[in-house]
Amino acid sequence: MNGASAKRSGGKRPSMFEVARLAGVSHQTVSRVINDSPDVSDATRAKVEAAIAQLGYRRSNSARALASNRSRTVGLIACSINFFGPINTLASIETGVRRHDMFLSVAIVPRAEFERQGFDSAARSFSEQDVDALICIAPTDKTLLSALRMSTTIPRILLTSSHGTFASDEAVALGGTGGPLAFIGIDQWSAMRDVATLLHDLGHRDALYLTGAKGWRDAVTRHMAWDHYAAKLGIASRTLDVDSWDASAAYAATTEALDGYLSSGQPVPTAIVTANDNQAAAVMRALHEHGLRIPQDVSVVGFDDIPGADNFYPPLTTVHPQFDQVGVKATGALLSLLGEGDAPEFDRTAHGMGLVPADLATRDSTGPAPSRG
Incomplete structure (x- = not known):
């Protein structure tokens, strides 16, 4: 040549x-x-x-589209992407779709439009773009039901948690219609099992658990899983209701709880488990301000492994979801529903959904339970 x-x-x-x-x-x-x-x-x-x-x-994607009668475009509907989990999920999906030479078109549904009409509006817009399939990030019960009830017959991948006011394997019976469906989520049950096992093995038998925002399936799933495994392992757990993912709410609730323990002479739980890392940062601040050492007096565990969690003081033990694998599995499931490949394999499936692993990152914020004479 x-x-x-x-x-x-x-x-x-x-x-x-x-x-x-x-x-x-x-x-x-x-x-x-x-x-x-x-x-x-x-x-x-x-x-x-x-x-x-x-x-x-x-x-030429246009030539490929004419030849295959497909647009090579995937529509993604996302809600509340200002949170760490949804942001990373969206990024991983975009990467996964691009690797298969497809284009991702994104619609962000504002919180005020979590109802079905917001999703139907996005579906109509995607219909005009002739998208081949839809991926919906559905963090709440309301968004999951809206995603299920959209007026569309094209394949949908629903990214959610296994539990809320209803389990994922019950969701279709509550109103699912239209084309093929696949459910994918993070394996939060196994993650909370690992958290409970770590604390148990360190000798902790008394813990405080901070909940996340009400209505969010992540919050419900993590709380249910923690309660299940804590009880199974003999850890007495008390719940501190925090109807928020934000650090400020967790700080206020933890400060009030610590004031109550210390003023009454009750022993402070030897471990505090939180629904996300923002809460864990607030808990650590409150403990420091009350003169309690981490982990010598109280161990702290978070969830999400946000950037910088390994540089908290002390470095935070937390759950690290494999968000990059969410994009890989979602894209694989999407191609399978389109007849372009085999369904992806998951290490674990439960409640009608494929589950992506979440690993426990053990750091210095957890240690042996203090002895109490």
Whole structure:
């Protein structure tokens, strides 16, 4: 191949046929190379890739759409992306979709429009774009029901938690209609089992648990899972209701609770488990202000492993959800529903949903329970 043969006039976009001619192969072979087919020899693949680079060839998504009768566009409906979990979930989905040479179109439903009409409006907009499928980040009961009841028949991937006022395997019976569905979420039950096991093994038998915002399925799932495993392992757990994900609410509630323990002479629980890392930061501040050492007097555990959690004082033990795998699994499920691949495999499935692992990051905020004579 020489530079002269690759020159083109008029600045037109090079075609697959020109790549084939320059490489001395058929256009079907070029197509197999572009689509990573294994049925191409290394030598032939190298020739085709060299021709692609020399010509500056790029695939035309519009041509692919005409050939496949698909837009190669995925619609994503998200709510409350100002929180760490949804932000990372959205980013991982965008990466996963892009890896499959598809485009992600995003609609953010404001909190005031969590009702079904907000989702139907987004669905109508996506219908006009001829999207191939929908991914819905549904953090609350209300958003999950709205996502289920949308007026659409195209495949949907619903990203949610396993429990709220109803479990995920009960959701379709509460109003699900339309096309194929798949549920995916973080394996929060296994994560809270690991938290309870760690504290139990460290000798903790008395704990305080801070809840998250009411109506949020993450908050319900984590609380249910913690209560289940704490009881199973013999940890007496008291609940501190905090109807918020924010640090300020957790700080106020923890300060009041600590004031109550210390003024009455009651022992402070030896461990505090929180529904997210923002709450954990507030708890740690309150403990420091009350002269309680972490972890010598009280161990603290968070959830989410937000950036900087390893630089809290002391570094925070917390749950690290594999958000990057949410995008991988969601994209795999989407392609499967579109008939373009096998359904993704999950390490664990429960309550009708595929579950993505969440690992426990053990750091210095947890230690052996103090002895009490």
